Each structure stands twice: as C-alpha cells, then as structure tokens.
Amino acid sequence: MDKFVTLKSIAIPLDRSNIDTDAIIPKQFLKSIKRSGFGPNLFDEWRYLDHGEPGMDNSSRPLNYEFVLNKPEFRNASILLVRENFGCGSSREHAPWALLDFGIKVILAVSFADIFYNNCFKNGILPITLSKSHIDELFKVSSNQKLEIEVDLPDQRINFLVNKFFEFEIDEFKKNSLINGLDEISLTLEKTQEIKNFEKSYYDLYQWLK
C-alpha cells in the first residue's frame, strides 16, 4: 500500500449527505474480479447522462456537466468534500477502489459509515472527520473560490487559505499504518504464535466448534 504523509490539492465540493456506496459505484461494475479500473465509473449515475454498463467506452458517453466532478477545475483533484454519513450502505470495497482510481486520496466529511471508513485505510485513502461547523466553513469558502487544502497527517491538520487550519482526530494505529504504508496482514501474521495459543484454549472450551 502507498504511504500517505501529506497532500495538497483542490477540494471537490460535493454538497450532499448520506452518499451511499451504490451511488459511489453502481452494482453493475461490481462484476469485475479486479481491484482497479473503477475510476471512470465513479458516481456513474450522476456523472453520465446515459446508463453505464461494464465494457462501455466511457470517453464517448454523454457527460452531465452539472455534476461537480465533470467541471474542468476538479478533474485532477484529490480531495473530496462532503457532508454527513458518507459511504453508507453496502460494504463493497469497490467504492474506495473507485475513488482511489479516480485520484481521490482524502475525504472530508462530518461523519462516515463504519465499514466504508475502515475500507479507506486499507487502500491508502485518508477519511477525515471534521465538525459540522468546520465542514460548513469549507463549503462556504469553496462556493466563492477554488479551495486548496494541504493535508498534513503527521500533524493531524488541514491548512487552507492564508494561515487557516483545522485539526482532526485519528486513531494512532490507523495513522501509523497509513504513514508507513503497512500491510496489516503481515502485522497480524507476526502474531501467529499468539493466535495458535488462543486457538488451543478456545477449542478446548468450545469443543463443538472444532
């Protein structure tokens, strides 16, 4: 997994709450057995005017120019700004895969759904939770100008405008995994003996599960 330390980008203001993983990547694209290639279908039903199916040439599909991701200034942005409960619904990891494939590395929201939040960290995406008033302020700034944000994970803060910043909370284990690009399976496999010891006493106690 790629390391995440700092990142500077324009933020894409997507002013909605409860954006679910069906909206992030519609079900017809879940039929792929790969982890990559989902970017062109990120927010497919909002981004295109026609109905998308796997295998289509997305570059020739009619775009919905009202949708924020289609505005030229945001095509290469890496930060997504949203409201409450982002990523609710299905556990599909195709949602963070699609965001990452598009180039999104940071999501700023008032709150995230639990499974999606976890899935982000497994893919080097940093989901940042900010208070409602802070998110409101960022939306306000972005309505008047391009909002450029510098994300500093070690210092747990985002810097924007001149000398403005918000601090954010993040779990130490998750922070460390992102900064060092750690593979969690390798970390857990270092505890192989502990797991084996656990199993021994566990199956003595709960014999019917053996």
Add this chain to the structure above:
Amino acid sequence: MGRTLYEKIFDKHLVSSSDDTHLIYIDRHLIHEVTSPQAFEGLKINNRQLWRKESIVAVPDHNVPTISRDEGIKDPVSKIQVDALNENCQTHNLLQFKMSDERQGIVHVIGPEQGLTLPGMTIVCGDSHTSTHGAFGALAIGIGTSEVEHVMATQCLIQKKLKTFKIQVSGKLYPFITAKDLALFIIGKIGTAGGTGHAIEFCGNAVESLTMEGRMTLCNMAIEAGARAGLVAVDQTTIDYLKNKPFTPKEEMWSLAVKEWQTLKSDSDASFDKTININASEIEPQVTWGTSPEMVTGITQAVPKLSDIHSSKQPDFQRALKYMGLVENTPLSNIRVDKVFIGSCTNSRIEDLREAAKFIKGKKVNSSIKLAMVVPGSGIVKKQAESEGLDKIFMESGFEWREPGCSMCLAMNADRLEDGERCASTSNRNFEGRQGKGGRTHLVSPAMAAAAAVHGHFVDIREVN
C-alpha cells in the same frame, strides 16, 4: 459490573490487544462471488495460505439468475464472477453450495438455515447485511474485501471496540405489524447514522416475541441504522430453531453448546453507551417515501411537508422527492406502484412468504402492475414453500415464482427496475438507482407488498385484510 452481550462475545474472542486496537478471532467466514475474488487473488500474489478452511462457507447469490437455471448464467461478466468462486473453492477445497445445489440461496438465509450460524460465534462476510446473523446472539459484522483477505490469512480481524446501544421495544406489536415495520420505525426514529460506531442490542417483550425469522429481519436492518452489528439475546426460541439443523452440533456436543448459549445475554446490571425505548403499540405498517431508509412513515400518513423538515435537511428532502417523482403531503395510500418484489436477505424466509401468501390467497395482482415476483431466499425455503402450496397461491394470483438469490434487491442480475418505475419492495435499501437506474423503491413488509400488488397502490394491510 455486568457485561453486555456484545462485550461477552467480544471478550471470549480476544486474541491480543494493543491500546484500544484488538485482534479478535473469527469462527465463521461466509463468502460470495462479488467480494471474494480480489481477496483470493491477494492471497495468491503474496503466497499466503488460508488459516482455517473449515471456517469458510461459500455461496453464489448476488449475480445468479432467478429464472430457470438450465442454461446457466447468460451475462458473461456475471458468469466470470461465479466461475471464479467455483474455481477458488475448488482450489482450496472449500464448502460451497453451488448454483445447482438445492441448498444454494442468499448467504444470510442459508447460514442460519444450515446451522452454520451459531450463538456466541464471531461471523464475518464481505457484505453489510451480515448483521442478520446477530439474531442468534452472535457477533456478526460486514467487512470489506481487504478484511476478507485478512480473515482468510489470519482467522482474525483487527477491531476497535464498538459502543453499545440498547433498543428496548416494550409492549406488543399489533396484528399485521411485522419485524420489518419495527425495523423501519426504529430507523425513522434514530436515522441512518443513529447507530454508527455501535453494536445495537434489540430487547424487550416485542423482540422476545419475534420468531427467529423476525429477529433476522430486525438485525438485518441494523446496518441501515448505521450500526455495525445487531444482536438479540439467546432464548428458547433460538435454541428450538437451531435444533437438528444440518450443521448444528449433535448429541453431547449439543447439550454442551446449549449450556454455553444460555449464558449469552446481557447481565441485568450491564451498562450501555446509549439506550432508547420504543413502544411497540405505536407502530403501524411502514412505507418509505424517499431515497434513504430513514425517510419513512406509517401508511396512514403522508409524505412530509417541506416546512416540517429541518432546514439543514431540506436540500436532501427536495432531491429525494424529485428523484421519487413525489410531491410533499401526498398520502402514502395514493402512491401507485409498477412492480412488486418480495425477496432479499431481509424478507425472503418461509415466514415472510407465508405472510404474503396468506393475504394474496384467492386474490389477483392488479392489472396495472407490470411485474410482481417472489424470490425465495434459498432452495430450501423454496422447497418448503412449495410443499405448503404457496407457489401455487402466488402464481394463481399473478405473481412470478422464481429461483433463489439476491435478485432485485440490488439488481446485479437481470431483475431490475426501468427508469421511472416504482416498486413496492421487501428489501432493505431505497437508495437512488439501487434497483436500477432511475428506479423508485418503497420499502415495506411482505404483506404490505402483497397488498400493494393486489390494489395497485399502497394500502393499509389492517384495513383490507
């Protein structure tokens, strides 16, 4: 100080802890074709082994056709995914209920039905509705594909402790009010993020009175309230359901297990991070009117007025009504539907089909309905229903009787809504595009869906029955 049911299960599976990050041991790993191929691929690339093959049970459900299966899967992309599952199960010698197997069905229906879901277990699946299995006093959580790979390789999951949320439902549900109505009512009260970061324990008389099917419906929808897990304490209803299921322990092992299972309830002095009380007698049949399960109200009510919605939620409200093709203050019973779907991991079990059939018997699907279909949750449910003659009741009324699978709950197979079509659905999500691009979903109980099929619009099941 007593412990909650969640804490008891968590503690007995704790392998190690470092600060507030814990490694917990996983007993049962259910897999399906959509969220497992990348995990198997990851194992292969890193040359890692499966830690405990016998913990894994596989079934294809999301992509499978619900019409005759003699010709296999026509959609070549879906076929690749189901073939990949077959191949992975074969390579690793895993238990799989293939599409041709009578026991095939929706992963959250077959686990309990086969006795693969047991009280006190930790259960994971790459599917958010894994919360269903919490009905058995198990800690069941939906995970992403990276975590699927992690559990395959280590038999463990890295977890923070969830907060605990007690939802006490007192009193009695009136006739025709089902677990689905209770679940939707709760989500309407606490919102779709109301349970975020929590494991919800459902308790109280009304929950204890539910059958296992009803408890599964309730826990299934815990995720729609934002909760990672839903739980119901073990009681005699749980034990009676599990006795003699194909994979439950037998003879002395059964007695040993039952003894342990009987301890699986929150202590009377356990403290929860959050508690709410619900009065069961307040609940009427529920119908969602918007694009989030929290946009729900009773059948005697109308779509809310803009002025009744908090200003911060007005943009979402207006967007939802526009998508749904509804105007404020429309009585729910005026809403006409085009299609009716009875199925999904929420409401496709035998009891759900019985409820719908009981209403539909001797009646006809309204001529304005384009399609009314019943998709049983599993081959076993289908067989049971057929032995009771339910298939005939449905077909004689004009319903289609299909093969088991996830079907139009998420429309990954050929079953879907067309742009602008409106559906009375017993599934769990009414998100934009969930049942097909531009499709409009109203979530209801099986009997309410059956009644909408007969009348062509939503009706109060208590009035028309």
